[in-house]
Each structure stands twice: as C-alpha cells, then as structure tokens.
Amino acid sequence: MPASVAVQGGLLRAVEVEWAEQHWADTEWNDPTPVAFGADQPKYQCAEYVARALAAAGLVPGLRADDPQDSYFHYTAPSGTTYDLLLISDLPPYHTLYDYLMDSRLGSDVGDQPGRARPGDVVVTYAGPGGTRSHTGLVVTAQDGSAEPTVDAHNRARRHYEYHYYAPSHLVRIDPLALSGGFDSVPVASGVPAPGGPVPQDPIGPQV
Numbered sequence: 001m002p003a004s005v006a007v008q009g010g011l012l013r014a015v016e017v018e019w020a021e022q023h024w025a026d027t028e029w030n031d032p033t034p035v036a037f038g039a040d041q042p043k044y045q046c047a048e049y050v051a052r053a054l055a056a057a058g059l060v061p062g063l064r065a066d067d068p069q070d071s072y073f074h075y076t077a078p079s080g081t082t083y084d085l086l087l088i089s090d091l092p093p094y095h096t097l098y099d100y101l102m103d104s105r106l107g108s109d110v111g112d113q114p115g116r117a118r119p120g121d122v123v124v125t126y127a128g129p130g131g132t133r134s135h136t137g138l139v140v141t142a143q144d145g146s147a148e149p150t151v152d153a154h155n156r157a158r159r160h161y162e163y164h165y166y167a168p169s170h171l172v173r174i175d176p177l178a179l180s181g182g183f184d185s186v187p188v189a190s191g192v193p194a195p196g197g198p199v200p201q202d203p204i205g206p207q208v
Helices: 003-023 046-056 069-073 097-103 176-181
Strands: 026-028 031-034 107-109 122-125 135-141 150-153 158-162 169-174
Touching: 003 046, 003 135, 003 176, 046 069, 046 097, 046 135, 046 150, 097 107, 097 169, 135 158
Parallel strands: none
Antiparallel strands: 026 031, 107 169, 122 135, 122 169, 135 150, 150 158
C-alpha cells in the first residue's frame, strides 16, 4: 500500500476517534449533556454511537454524524440495501451495523486479535444467545506493550476500557478507503418497517 494511501486512511480513522472521544458521555444524539461515567444511555446505544463516529469521518455515504436518529434506523446504502445502524444484534429481517461493515467492505472481521487493533477500528462482543453479537464499541488507543487496546462505548458510558472487558470479542478492522471498491451484491431488505415506525431495541438489552 502506498504511504500516502495509508496516511489518508489513518487520518479518517483519527476523525472517528476524535468524534468518539467528544461524545462518549452524551445523553442522546441531540443532547450532549454528559451522563456520569458508567451511567445508562438508554436512548443512545452502542451501535448508533459507533455508526455516528463512522459517519463523522464520511464512512457512511449520505449520512452526517448529527443527522436524526431515524436516518440511522432506515439507512439506504448506495447498494440499495436498507440497514438499521442502531442495531448490532442479529434480529431478522434487519440488516445491522455489522452487516453494513461487511457488505461495504469497510470492515474486516479478523477475530479476537487485539494486537492488530488500530484507533478507529470496531470491537464487537459475542455475548448474545448462542454466542451471537450483542454489543459494540470503538477502539481509541492501540495495544502498547502489555497494555491492551482501549475502547469507548455507549449503553453505559465507558471511556478507555480495555478491549477484553468486552469479551468474548472480535476486532473489525476498518479500512476507510475500501468504500471506493463498492458494496458486495446483497438483496434489498424486505419487511423492514417504514420510516416513522418504532425504533427497535437491541433484544439483548443494555450492555456494558
């Protein structure tokens, strides 16, 4: 990879991290009143927080970090597929934030490899029923010697928590320039409620 390309990708991940560091304690997407460390954020949960950090860096085409919540609930990607970016858990028929990362090729799931984490990458917890996805956060610092990467996350306001606090976890490495390659071919979601319907809650409930 040319050095200039690597630098550009690093700059975009840095934008993600800067945004995340400024908003980890927000009460709601449109209410920056900080909650106490570790307090619940029932109206601004984990997937939405990560999705907005990605959008701040221009990694969700057509969305801005300060767009209304419904824009994230019913996000139509350039491929024509509709995603619920408020959701990380498997909940058919919704296409989740994780699906967006995989379909867009923006993310690459490399498994439980904290040593490969870079600021701006995504951590996904697999603590749901049957080992399914249940939580997500954003890597804000890389591994440093014996010190694990650290993660900022919502549902409960956490900042700079160690990667394995969110175990069992996978690292999703973010390649900001992969979006230029286009989306994988996937069918448009069917059965997704029309805009204005109730926003679904993560079936696993608030996580750490």
